Amino acid sequence: MRNPSLLTVGVLCLSVTLAACSSSEKRENYANLAQQELSAIGDNKSSQWYKIDNVAAVSFLTDLIADPQLEDLITQALEANPSLQKTQLTLQASLWSIKSQHGDSLPSVEAGFSGSKSEGSKTKYTADLGISWEADLWQKLAQSEQSAAKSLASDEAIFQASRDTLVANVIKSWLAITAKQHAINIEQKRLTLLEANEKLILKRFRNGLGDLEELDESRTSVSQSKSDLVEYKENLAIEIRNLQLYLGRNDALSFIANTNYPDVSLSFQNMPIQNLQRRPDLKAAYLAIEAADLNTSVAYKDMLPSISLSATLSETAESPRAALFGSPIWSLLAQITQPLYKGGQLKAAAEIAKLETAKAYQDYRDTLLTAVNEVENTLGQEHVLSLQEQHIRDALNSSKKNLSQYEKKYRTGLIEINDLIDAQTTTYDLEAQLDDIIYQHLSNRVDLGLALGLGVDKQ
Numbered sequence: 001m002r003n004p005s006l007l008t009v010g011v012l013c014l015s016v017t018l019a020a021c022s023s024s025e026k027r028e029n030y031a032n033l034a035q036q037e038l039s040a041i042g043d044n045k046s047s048q049w050y051k052i053d054n055v056a057a058v059s060f061l062t063d064l065i066a067d068p069q070l071e072d073l074i075t076q077a078l079e080a081n082p083s084l085q086k087t088q089l090t091l092q093a094s095l096w097s098i099k100s101q102h103g104d105s106l107p108s109v110e111a112g113f114s115g116s117k118s119e120g121s122k123t124k125y126t127a128d129l130g131i132s133w134e135a136d137l138w139q140k141l142a143q144s145e146q147s148a149a150k151s152l153a154s155d156e157a158i159f160q161a162s163r164d165t166l167v168a169n170v171i172k173s174w175l176a177i178t179a180k181q182h183a184i185n186i187e188q189k190r191l192t193l194l195e196a197n198e199k200l201i202l203k204r205f206r207n208g209l210g211d212l213e214e215l216d217e218s219r220t221s222v223s224q225s226k227s228d229l230v231e232y233k234e235n236l237a238i239e240i241r242n243l244q245l246y247l248g249r250n251d252a253l254s255f256i257a258n259t260n261y262p263d264v265s266l267s268f269q270n271m272p273i274q275n276l277q278r279r280p281d282l283k284a285a286y287l288a289i290e291a292a293d294l295n296t297s298v299a300y301k302d303m304l305p306s307i308s309l310s311a312t313l314s315e316t317a318e319s320p321r322a323a324l325f326g327s328p329i330w331s332l333l334a335q336i337t338q339p340l341y342k343g344g345q346l347k348a349a350a351e352i353a354k355l356e357t358a359k360a361y362q363d364y365r366d367t368l369l370t371a372v373n374e375v376e377n378t379l380g381q382e383h384v385l386s387l388q389e390q391h392i393r394d395a396l397n398s399s400k401k402n403l404s405q406y407e408k409k410y411r412t413g414l415i416e417i418n419d420l421i422d423a424q425t426t427t428y429d430l431e432a433q434l435d436d437i438i439y440q441h442l443s444n445r446v447d448l449g450l451a452l453g454l455g456v457d458k459q
Contacts, residue, residue: 027296027354030289030361037368038276061167061454064446065262069255070174073247077170078163078456080248087162094155098148108132128314140301143294150291157284164280164455166246172443173243179439180236181257183432187232190428191225197421198222204417214418221421264442276371278453285364292357299353303346305338371451378448385441392437396430403427 062074078084110130117123134141198218204210244253276282339346406423409415 027293028358028361029293030357030364031286031293033361034286034289034364034368037365038282041276041368041372059454060457061164061171061446061449062456063454064264064449065171067258067262069258070171070262073174073243074167074170076247076249077166081166081246082248084159084162084166085248087159091152091155091159094152098145098152126314128312130310130312132308132310134306134308137307138301138304140298140304143301144298147291147294147298150287150294154284154287154291157280157287160280160455160458161284164450167456168446168450170243170246171446173239173246175261175439175442175446176239177236177243178258178261179435180232180239182435182439183232184229184236186428186432186435187225187229191222191229193424193428194218194222194225197417197424201417210417217418218421221425261438261442264445276368276375276453278455279371279451280453280455281367282364282371282453285360285367289357289360289364292353292360296350296353296357299346299350302349303339305336307336371453374451375448378444378451381444382441382448385437385444389434389437389441392430392434396427396434399423399427399430 062071108131110132112128112130113126115123115125198215198221201210201215201218205212205215240253244250247253403423403426406415406420410417410420
């Protein structure tokens with residue numbers, strides 16, 4: 001018979017050897033690499049990122065515009081949007097998963113009661129109570145729980161990103177409704193003027209002062225304007241339906257669009273490149289790296305011995321009462337289990353876990369590069385739209401002065417009516433173009449705030 005002490009020593013030596021191999025396993029620290037990526041981008045970008053005229057400092061997307069109507073719409077969207085509610089339910093499921101993971105490190109207790117009868121004997125009843133617990137010798141269970149906690153935090157960041165995107169869409173849709181209404185108003189004024197011109201040209205034609213081509217051209221312009229007006233009204237209806245979708249409502253949404261555009265504030269003071277860390281998608285990607293790295297550690301520790309303890313109380317008697325309240329027999333078992341060969345499954349699982357961590361790191365890099373790209377694009381648009389707005393505003397002012405001169409010349413007979421109509425058309429085109437640029441500028445400011453990670457207050 002083998003000496004039990006020698007066998008025990010052999011098992012312990014093997015366990016220590018495997019533990020040493022596991023601890024010496026070299027793995028890339030992707031979390032540190034992710035931090036270095038962010039720092040490198042900060043070092044490569046100059047302060048010109050934020051050299052833009054500003055109005056007032058803001059902390060959240062909801063600080064961009066102060067309007068009671070918009071605040072009410074945002075509240076409705078956050079409470080009733082079905083996509084956001086689904087994401088929240090997923091987050092709640094992740095929270096229960098954490099609690100389930102925590103239970104693995106606690107003792108488990110099971111109770112049983114059974115009865116049996118064989119021919120020629122009395123019924124026998126058996127009651128037993130078992131307690132089992134796995135000792136977390138290598139902190140494997142603790143790291144599994146930590147990984148689940150990181151995953152939960154990642155899911156929370158994703159949920160926050162969904163909230164931020166939803167609020168940004170509500171704000172932009174609300175601004176778009178004002179823009180669509182402005183387009184209708186401008187086109188309605190154009191149509192009124194074109195119809196007045198048509199009547200004037202028709203009167204001149206009947207008096208022999210014009211030709212048929214002028215009348216046909218005028219009628220063509222009126223019909224084209226009516227067509228555009230129909231399109232603009234439908235665009236407004238579509239935008240209202242889009243807003244209704246964001247709000248999670250199936251009833252008709254009715255409210256009065258703003259007469260003027262609101263002030264959209266955004267300060268670029270005290271906002272260095274590190275503010276990209278406010279972006280929840282970047283937080284989620286970083287937490288995913290940490291969770292994957294912990295899972296890799298767990299995968300390697302699956303190769304190490306596990307120690308489990310179990311205790312059992314059992315009693316067999318001829319009556320249920322005696323079985324439940326008699327004097328049970330107890331037993332205690334301590335067990336060391338060392339996986340020796342599983343066809344390479346454990347090693348493969350560890351290698352897969354390493355690759356999953358590497359994938360999580362690449363996902364982080366992709367998210368970071370996307371974030372930088374979004375900031376640069378929206379900042380570029382901020383600069384361009386500011387210049388365009390100023391140039392078109394100057395052009396519109398000049399066009400209005402020019403139109404005033406043309407009206408005077410037409411009344412004195414110095415120019416033809418076609419010249420006056422061309423001046424009128426130019427003025428209305430510039431007015432519509434300016435209004436569209438103002439809307440794009442305001443909408444871009446919302447996108448820029450989102451790109452910088454302003455987000456929505458969690459409260």
